[in-house]
Amino acid sequence: xxxxxxxxxxxxxxxxxxxxxxxxxxxxxxxxxxxxxxxxxxxxxxxxxxxxxxxxxxxxxxxxxxxxxxxxxxxxxxxxxxxxxxxxxxxxxxxxxxxxxxxxxxxxxxxxxxxxxxxxxxxxxxxxxxxxxxxxxxxxxxxxxxxxxxxxxxxxxxxxxxxxxxxxxxxxxxxxxxxxxxxxxxxxxxxxxxxxxxxxxxxxxxxxxxxxxxxxxxxxxxxxxxxxxxxxxxxxxxxxxxxxxxxxxxxxxxxxxxxxxxxxxxxxxxxxxxxxxxxxxxxxxxxxxxxxxxxxxxxxxxxxxxxxxxxxxxxxxxxxxxxxxxxxxxxxxxxxxxxxxxxxxxxxxxxxxxxxxxxxxxxxxxxxxxxxxxx
Amino acid sequence: xxxxxxxxxxxxxxxxxxxxxxxxxxxxxxxxxxxxxxxxxxxxxxxxxxxxxxxxxxxxxxxxxxxxxxxxxxxxxxxxxxxxxxxxxxxxxxxxxxxxxxxxxxxxxxxxxxxxxxxxxxxxxxxxxxxxxxxxxxxxxxxxxxxxxxxxxxxxxxxxxxxxxxxxxxxxxxxxxxxxxxxxxxxxxxxxxxxxxxxxxxxxxxxxxxxxxxxxxxxxxxxxxxxxxxxxxxxxxxxxxxxxxxxxxxxxxxxxxxxxxxxxxxxxxxxxxxxxxxxxxxxxxxxxxxxxxxxxxxxxxxxxxxxxxxxxxxxxxxxxxxxxxxxxxxxxxxxxxxxxxxxxxxxxxxxxxxxxxxxxxxxxxxxxxxxxxxxxxxxxxxxxxxxxxxxxxxxxxxxxxxxxxxxxxxxxxxxxxxxxxxxxxxxxxxxxxxxxxxxxxxxxxxxxxxxxxxxxxxxxxxxxxxxxxxxxxxxxxxxxxxxxxxxxxxxxxxxxxxxxxxxxxxxxxxxxxxxxxxxxxxxxxxxxx
Numbered sequence: 064x065x066x067x068x069x070x071x072x073x074x075x076x077x078x079x080x081x082x083x084x085x086x087x088x089x090x091x092x093x094x095x096x097x098x099x100x101x102x103x104x105x106x107x108x109x110x111x112x113x114x115x116x117x118x119x120x121x122x123x124x125x126x127x128x129x130x131x132x133x134x135x136x137x138x139x140x141x142x143x144x145x146x147x148x149x150x151x152x153x154x155x156x157x158x159x160x161x162x163x164x165x166x167x168x169x170x171x172x173x174x175x176x177x178x179x180x181x182x183x184x185x186x187x188x189x190x191x192x193x194x195x196x197x198x199x200x201x202x203x204x205x206x207x208x209x210x211x212x213x214x215x216x217x218x219x220x221x222x223x224x225x226x227x228x229x230x231x232x233x234x235x236x237x238x239x240x241x242x243x244x245x246x247x248x249x250x251x252x253x254x255x256x257x258x259x260x261x262x263x264x265x266x267x268x269x270x271x272x273x274x275x276x277x278x279x280x281x282x283x284x285x286x287x288x289x290x291x292x293x294x295x296x297x298x299x300x301x302x303x304x305x306x307x308x309x310x311x312x313x314x315x316x317x318x319x320x321x322x323x324x325x326x327x328x329x330x331x332x333x334x335x336x337x338x339x340x341x342x343x344x345x346x347x348x349x350x351x352x353x354x355x356x357x358x359x360x361x362x363x364x365x366x367x368x369x370x371x372x373x374x375x376x377x378x379x380x381x382x383x384x385x386x387x388x389x390x391x392x393x394x395x396x397x398x399x400x401x402x403x404x405x406x407x408x409x410x411x412x413x414x415x416x417x418x419x420x421x422x423x424x425x426x427x428x429x430x431x432x433x434x435x436x437x438x
Numbered sequence: 439x440x441x442x443x444x445x446x447x448x449x450x451x452x453x454x455x456x457x458x459x460x461x462x463x464x465x466x467x468x469x470x471x472x473x474x475x476x477x478x479x480x481x482x483x484x485x486x487x488x489x490x491x492x493x494x495x496x497x498x499x500x501x502x503x504x505x506x507x508x509x510x511x512x513x514x515x516x517x518x519x520x521x522x523x524x525x526x527x528x529x530x531x532x533x534x535x536x537x538x539x540x541x542x543x544x545x546x547x548x549x550x551x552x553x554x555x556x557x558x559x560x561x562x563x564x565x566x567x568x569x570x571x572x573x574x575x576x577x578x579x580x581x582x583x584x585x586x587x588x589x590x591x592x593x594x595x596x597x598x599x600x601x602x603x604x605x606x607x608x609x610x611x612x613x614x615x616x617x618x619x620x621x622x623x624x625x626x627x628x629x630x631x632x633x634x635x636x637x638x639x640x641x642x643x644x645x646x647x648x649x650x651x652x653x654x655x656x657x658x659x660x661x662x663x664x665x666x667x668x669x670x671x672x673x674x675x676x677x678x679x680x681x682x683x684x685x686x687x688x689x690x691x692x693x694x695x696x697x698x699x700x701x702x703x704x705x706x707x708x709x710x711x712x713x714x715x716x717x718x719x720x721x722x723x724x725x726x727x728x729x730x731x732x733x734x735x736x737x738x739x740x741x742x743x744x745x746x747x748x749x750x751x752x753x754x755x756x757x758x759x760x761x762x763x764x765x766x767x768x769x770x771x772x773x774x775x776x777x778x779x780x781x782x783x784x785x786x787x788x789x790x791x792x793x794x795x796x797x798x799x800x801x802x803x804x805x806x807x808x809x810x811x812x813x814x815x816x817x818x819x820x821x822x823x824x825x826x827x828x829x830x831x832x833x834x835x836x837x838x839x840x841x842x843x844x845x846x847x848x849x850x851x852x853x854x855x856x857x858x859x860x861x862x863x864x865x866x867x868x869x870x871x872x873x874x875x876x877x878x879x880x881x882x883x884x885x886x887x888x889x890x891x892x893x894x895x896x897x898x899x900x901x902x903x904x905x906x907x908x909x910x911x912x913x914x915x916x917x918x919x920x921x922x923x924x925x926x927x928x929x930x931x932x933x934x935x936x937x938x939x940x941x942x943x944x945x946x947x948x949x950x951x952x953x954x955x956x957x958x959x960x961x962x963x964x965x966x967x
Contacts, residue, residue, distance in 0.1 A: 336528055336723070338699035343527040343542060368525075368697070 064255025081410025109371025450478020452730025568655030628882025
């Protein structure tokens with residue numbers, strides 16, 4: 064099998080699907096190759112749905128703000144499918160003075176870059192969200208943050224890209240990128256060869272071994288993060304929630320379920336059996352965390368828990384970069400567990416890189432070759 | 439953290455069978471079940487099971503449950519009830535909710551036998567009180583002694599829909615209609631025939647449009663569907679019912695296995711998403727086994743065998759027995775299992791249009807659409823003969839894995855042979871004594887004793903009867919034909935009950951001889967008949 068196209072995207076997650084959409088809008092022929100049998104099988108369908116600017120690394124913040132200002136509010140209309148985007152703010156909660164110090168630092172960082180985020184007292188926090196426990200003594204508040212449904216958002220980009228002519232091929236495990244006459248040109252899979260003018264690598268942690276086939280590396284680790292979802296509850300609040308200590312984060316979804324993510328503290332050292340599976344200690348730990356802030360939820364039943372891999376880059380922000388030494392190759396990986404909210408922006412930027420347009424935002428911080436030894 | 443050799447999740451037929459086998463070989467076994475009573479669905483199965491002796495055929499399900507539980511207790515298996523297994527994690531760790539706490543346990547082997555859940559089908563009004571699963575109706579009736587309603591519509595003509603409809607009749611409810619969107623009855627013909635002869639109407643190629651009522655179900659609208667499942671305009675009809683039972687299939691409850699990281703497959707023939715497993719029920723995770731409906735929806739008889747195989751395999755995995763023992767024992771069990779999976783209703787035949795039996799007899803389309811044979815059709819089957827004097831008439835026309843009738847006859851009048859799915863043949867050279875053992879032994883209630891020379895102008899017909907109150911000798915009423923229509927007046931001339939019949943009474947009625955091959959049910963009416 065030998066197939067030619069203009070752009071090949073490796074990875075059918077939300078980054079790949081969004082990039083495909085923005086390329087297809089320009090009439091560019093795209094083939095997306097996905098290893099698993101399902102689109103969005105990785106982090107794209109396994110995250111907590113935050114569309115958050117506050118608390119972001121300052122290098123990443125412009126991407127988040129661009130998305131909130133220019134893409135997310137109209138995305139459902141644009142893609143013709145409700146992605147359940149809700150822009151009712153983000154509360155990051157604190158219970159101790161030490162917590163508040165952490166929040167103040169995070170807040171200052173973002174304010175300096177022009178984000179509307181501020182510290183608020185417990186009383187104001189409770190006016191925004193009346194269900195907080197008495198233990199909460201303050202919070203940071205970013206009114207323009209929000210959340211969306213990651214499964215629907217991924218699906219919406221996928222469907223629209225397909226409708227515009229993009230071809231998605233699942234069950235296609237990429238083994239190698241092959242240079243032909245000095246340019247990245249071929250993508251070799253177990254089933255055959257795909258040939259394209261441009262190759263975009265957006266395969267999460269698996270990008271690493273594919274990069275190795277053209278002599279490149281992005282330092283990343285892979286950790287398993289967990290989410291739980293509750294039975295549907297009457298509508299309580301619309302904010303995205305987090306805490307200074309990152310005990311948990313989450314929101315109430317459109318149909319009433321709460322979706323909460325969190326950790327046990329052993330994420331770096333957890334073992335796995337090759338599939339992203341939950342650990343016995345994590346969901347209980349998340350629940351203990353939640354109940355300190357929302358005691359009202361103590362009797363709510365959990366209907367499901369799940370886990371997913373996050374590709375953690377060495378400096379905790381992604382690589383979004385053309386690779387000059389392998390002309391024709393663009394890399395978008397290492398999203399470090401906070402890629403969902405910026406995915407539409409990243410899709411737009413990568414599509415601009417691939418189509419030779421100057422990206423609307425500066426991508427210098429996201430170079431693939433930025434990782435240097437410490438001395 | 440407490441540790442066991444084998445943790446079994448689910449105390450149903452598969453789980454208990456596995457626990458029993460494993461305990462026999464010395465494993466320390468615990469069984470967790472979320473219900474207040476063990477047995478899974480077995481204790482609400484009041485009908486006689488199909489199969490052969492090794493499958494506990496002609497024994498009622500709840501008795502099989504009691505036997506299994508007793509065996510488990512005798513072997514020291516710990517059965518923990520009201521204990522919901524909430525998670526299956528790496529290293530064969532489980533979390534169990536017991537009362538208000540979550541306990542962690544580890545097993546050197548795990549067997550998941552969580553069974554299946556009833557499917558629902560949404561239609562307008564489906565959330566009204568009065569719309570329930572057929573299994574739920576069965577639980578109410580047979581475990582709690584409460585009838586779910588008075589006038590019932592059953593949706594689904596698979597064995598669950600048919601068996602539960604019959605049990606609803608036994609509980610004194612009226613089954614107003616049995617509805618299925620498919621053009622043919624999905625379950626055993628003998629189960630359908632049991633209903634049809636009491637007068638239950640079958641509506642094949644029909645579906646529910648809506649449940650009527652504001653606070654609870656007060657009626658239902660059904661309509662005919664075409665070959666593409668679209669409703670045909672002008673065919674809607676309204677029926678007065680207070681309960682709508684849904685018997686539209688089961689889905690394996692395999693979430694724990696998916697959660698543990700087992701390789702799963704979507705397999706419509708198995709009822710949905712199931713773990714991939716080997717012949718011993720071992721999943722892609724070493725030492726994690728499955729048995730019963732969770733690994734593919736079948737029925738309790740096969741679940742018990744699968745459970746036994748998995749229990750023995752767990753014993754081998756943990757070094758309690760040699761591989762050679764496992765191979766030998768499993769081989770025998772697998773052959774018992776494969777005999778249950780033969781015939782027209784075997785998984786590989788699902789959805790196929792089978793027009794002839796293995797023996798070449800034409801399958802009655804009338805039976806598949808209306809639930810009963812036309813008079814002319816029935817006499818061509820090998821169990822139906824016309825003889826002078828009393829003899830068995832076996833109205834069994836489908837290749838199903840069942841043979842108790844062959845063993846029941848002390849005079850060897852009935853032959854099935856070694857192939858358990860063959861149609862029973864009545865041997866006209868053998869001499870029927872009229873003992874009725876076959877009538878009571880037939881789990882499908884498809885055997886009748888007919889004596890066309892009972893007395894001048896009259897024949898006697900002995901029918902299996904499982905309703906209360908039991909008519910008495912001398913009682914009068916109507917003989918109903920296979921479709922449930924009154925065909926003549928009838929008088930009860932004999933009523934037999936015996937422990938060996940296990941609550942299937944034999945009712946002998948006297949009818950004009952011309953009705954000998956028509957009358958198949960009795961409806962008491964001492965005033966008019």
